[in-house]
Amino acid sequence: MNSWSQACDWPGRTEFGGWPHTYYLFNAPAISGEEILNKRLSKKWLPLAATIALGVGLVACGDDNGSSSEDTTAAAEATADTTAPADTTAPTDTAAATESSEAAAPAGDWSANFKPWEEGAAPVACGPKDGGALKAAWVYVGPINDGGWTQTHDEARQKVQEHFGDKIETTYKENVPEGEQVSQVIEDLIADGNTVIFGTSFGFQDAFLAAAEKHPDVCFEFATGYKSAGNLSQFYGAAEDTDYLTGMAAGAASKNGKLGYLASFGIPEVVRGINAWTLGVRAMNPDATVKVVWVNSWFDPPNERKQAEALIAAGVDVLGMKGIDSPATGDAAKAKGIPWAGYNRDNSANYGDVWLTGTQYHWDVYEIPRLQQVLDGAWVAGNYYGNIGDGFVGLSTYGDLVSAETRATIDAKKAELAANPGGEFTGPIKDTAGKEQLAAGKQHTYEELMGMQYLVEGVDGEIPAG
Amino acid sequence: MKSPIRLERRLKQPRWLNWAIPFISLLGALIVGAVVLLATGKNPLDVYWRILDRGFLSKRSITGTLRTATPLAFTGMCAAAAFRLGVINIGGEGQLYVGAVGAALVGLWLGGSVPVGITIIVMVVAGMLFGAMYASIVGVLRSQFNTNEIITSLMMNYIAGIILNYLIFNSRSYWRDPRSVGFPSGKPLDERAHWPSYELFGFGVSFGFLIAVVAAIVLWIIYKRSRLGFEIGIIADSPRAARYVGIRTKWTIVAVTAMSGALAGIGGASQVGDFAHYLDAKGLQLNNFGYTGIVVAALARLNPLGAILVAVLLGGLTNAGYSLQGPDFPSGLVGTLQGLILFTAVAGEILTKYRLRANRAASKAVTA
Numbered sequence: 008m009n010s011w012s013q014a015c016d017w018p019g020r021t022e023f024g025g026w027p028h029t030y031y032l033f034n035a036p037a038i039s040g041e042e043i044l045n046k047r048l049s050k051k052w053l054p055l056a057a058t059i060a061l062g063v064g065l066v067a068c069g070d071d072n073g074s075s076s077e078d079t080t081a082a083a084e085a086t087a088d089t090t091a092p093a094d095t096t097a098p099t100d101t102a103a104a105t106e107s108s109e110a111a112a113p114a115g116d117w118s119a120n121f122k123p124w125e126e127g128a129a130p131v132a133c134g135p136k137d138g139g140a141l142k143a144a145w146v147y148v149g150p151i152n153d154g155g156w157t158q159t160h161d162e163a164r165q166k167v168q169e170h171f172g173d174k175i176e177t178t179y180k181e182n183v184p185e186g187e188q189v190s191q192v193i194e195d196l197i198a199d200g201n202t203v204i205f206g207t208s209f210g211f212q213d214a215f216l217a218a219a220e221k222h223p224d225v226c227f228e229f230a231t232g233y234k235s236a237g238n239l240s241q242f243y244g245a246a247e248d249t250d251y252l253t254g255m256a257a258g259a260a261s262k263n264g265k266l267g268y269l270a271s272f273g274i275p276e277v278v279r280g281i282n283a284w285t286l287g288v289r290a291m292n293p294d295a296t297v298k299v300v301w302v303n304s305w306f307d308p309p310n311e312r313k314q315a316e317a318l319i320a321a322g323v324d325v326l327g328m329k330g331i332d333s334p335a336t337g338d339a340a341k342a343k344g345i346p347w348a349g350y351n352r353d354n355s356a357n358y359g360d361v362w363l364t365g366t367q368y369h370w371d372v373y374e375i376p377r378l379q380q381v382l383d384g385a386w387v388a389g390n391y392y393g394n395i396g397d398g399f400v401g402l403s404t405y406g407d408l409v410s411a412e413t414r415a416t417i418d419a420k421k422a423e424l425a426a427n428p429g430g431e432f433t434g435p436i437k438d439t440a441g442k443e444q445l446a447a448g449k450q451h452t453y454e455e456l457m458g459m460q461y462l463v464e465g466v467d468g469e470i471p472a473g
Numbered sequence: 474m475k476s477p478i479r480l481e482r483r484l485k486q487p488r489w490l491n492w493a494i495p496f497i498s499l500l501g502a503l504i505v506g507a508v509v510l511l512a513t514g515k516n517p518l519d520v521y522w523r524i525l526d527r528g529f530l531s532k533r534s535i536t537g538t539l540r541t542a543t544p545l546a547f548t549g550m551c552a553a554a555a556f557r558l559g560v561i562n563i564g565g566e567g568q569l570y571v572g573a574v575g576a577a578l579v580g581l582w583l584g585g586s587v588p589v590g591i592t593i594i595v596m597v598v599a600g601m602l603f604g605a606m607y608a609s610i611v612g613v614l615r616s617q618f619n620t621n622e623i624i625t626s627l628m629m630n631y632i633a634g635i636i637l638n639y640l641i642f643n644s645r646s647y648w649r650d651p652r653s654v655g656f657p658s659g660k661p662l663d664e665r666a667h668w669p670s671y672e673l674f675g676f677g678v679s680f681g682f683l684i685a686v687v688a689a690i691v692l693w694i695i696y697k698r699s700r701l702g703f704e705i706g707i708i709a710d711s712p713r714a715a716r717y718v719g720i721r722t723k724w725t726i727v728a729v730t731a732m733s734g735a736l737a738g739i740g741g742a743s744q745v746g747d748f749a750h751y752l753d754a755k756g757l758q759l760n761n762f763g764y765t766g767i768v769v770a771a772l773a774r775l776n777p778l779g780a781i782l783v784a785v786l787l788g789g790l791t792n793a794g795y796s797l798q799g800p801d802f803p804s805g806l807v808g809t810l811q812g813l814i815l816f817t818a819v820a821g822e823i824l825t826k827y828r829l830r831a832n833r834a835a836s837k838a839v840t841a
Contacts, residue, residue: 148759177800178800179798179800180798180799181804184761185756186748186749186753186756187744187748187749187756188760190540191540191792192795195792195795198533199796210753210755272657273642274657303643471642
């Protein structure tokens, strides 16, 4: 933590969204070249704003600035090397992934995984009143081209728009910082006539709850939270199942049995991911250990990259991650040429030579039928927890590093988990202290999964403030 | 080769220039912005109307603007107070966090056990004290050891951020909600510790914003009418002269840095009391209030009353900026407009002190 550049990478500074948007000046997310070019053109004036706001920081962080533009160039070149442009590849991959999941398991019905907060509650009438288009808005914590979490949400929004055509008018707000600003953004969206609002960052939850209470005629949909209201739904899915499958690919790829894992926060969602991943690793590589580091942020690419480099220096030969929005870990893996299992988004096109696979969310699986319910006047608030079976979570395209034999093993397990979500947590499971957390033959209940606060045997690390 | 124009110091600075220049700058920004907007296929008039409407015109938007402006007013005054002495305290960010920690501490501790007014006053005072103490570390280092306060105050920001993370994410501290099984979050304050907000002329004004206005007036009086303000002026102009006439330079540096930190500290307290009602470790760090405060101070020319105005302007621009954003209006374009306005405002500043002159060798036609 001594160097200047490290000091410049604390979360408060690198997480953008303040005024003005200084983010891009320092941290160029490594994404596809086309996306960068498109964005860059419209952002060429940004340094003006940034120079004023961070005149001093600029001097201190000059090195960062230089290195991130190198990264950008590298990423752009890497994309140029691949035969097809990333933009055309992505939909094909998604289609392929959907096909394979359909082949592996019969596509389940999303509604089986949705439970209203209150049985028989009256639907909320948040549809268009005057026969016009339904206006729906998405609020993002990151930039829409973050190469991960926010980008998958925005891709889902675009699918929603395509699906409904002119029946729905979608919009979004990106780079919205958590805190008071969210309330302002929600109020502004409602003033614009939006009657369905999607929230995609945990820290927005209180603002969404307050807005839901204030605007009973607006439908609120919130990803990854837990608080409820008559017009506030929660949606998320069993990413631990696909994290397990990703772990299998990672375990098979490790030669020395030492793997590294970047985790955001010590919350149950992430802890489930670490545990499932580790169980997957050890299913393929029984004596392997997984060294976990905490980034304490959802989105902090320079810090993610440094942590990943530190893990590589400590001797791990495969990297994985959970709750991390950007592919910066993949950049570190790529620089050192070691396999990387991603998260959030199919990055097989940009990180082809190191890519294994990763958990991928298909938010539209839930969002499209829910918006249809709004149009039909049948929307009630509740909790949704999707899984592989209904296609809400899935595996990204396999990288070349995953052998045909491993793919077959993973696909078989995938079919099994599609039929039995959470099945990877079947006892006996011991924690890092050797204490039995799950008796032989038992499976965790939904509530136990939601509150998971132990790390399984094989993890090298501990939950902060556990 | 000689440049065709040169800058010449104005012998007199007419008062009207102080008002005219910012408006001309703004006009210039709007014209350049219009070119950018036209180039990207937008109607500039529509865009500017929306900025006005969503930032400044309706009751709802003014209410929102004042809410966004509240922390910026405090951090702006924090920067302005120290900059006037020549102490470049860029630690408003960290001082705001620490103020929030202090206010949350007493807010949680007193809760509803004492009359409402007392809890709120004690929270404000705690925010001030915590911010002041945190900033005075920088002040003492500067005055006793002549440490570069730019570096120390910047470093202290990181430390404050780490303290916030520790209190909420990495420990079971007094500030953390023990019931937050999912995501760690701050313990909510008792409802009686929530700061009030008032309805003035039809729009909502938070208690914090009113304190900011009072603080700005007090600060203005200190700088214009008090002995301390006079001494600060001398120290800023010539520290050696100040020492010769017997001004306690070291003491003043510590006192002013502490005062500057106290202002940011109230800003942090207001985040807890007015808005979040708990210690929001992530939200505080995501908004860059402290760094934006430096912009506020610069645009306000270190005038505390000006800081309030500029904070409201930036608050409105921020809210309007989010309002503009959407699928057909990338956030980069919003940043461009905001950046242009800031840039020309700062660049125009030079014209109050200098005038443009044509270099005779190059051309005789242009005169300013």
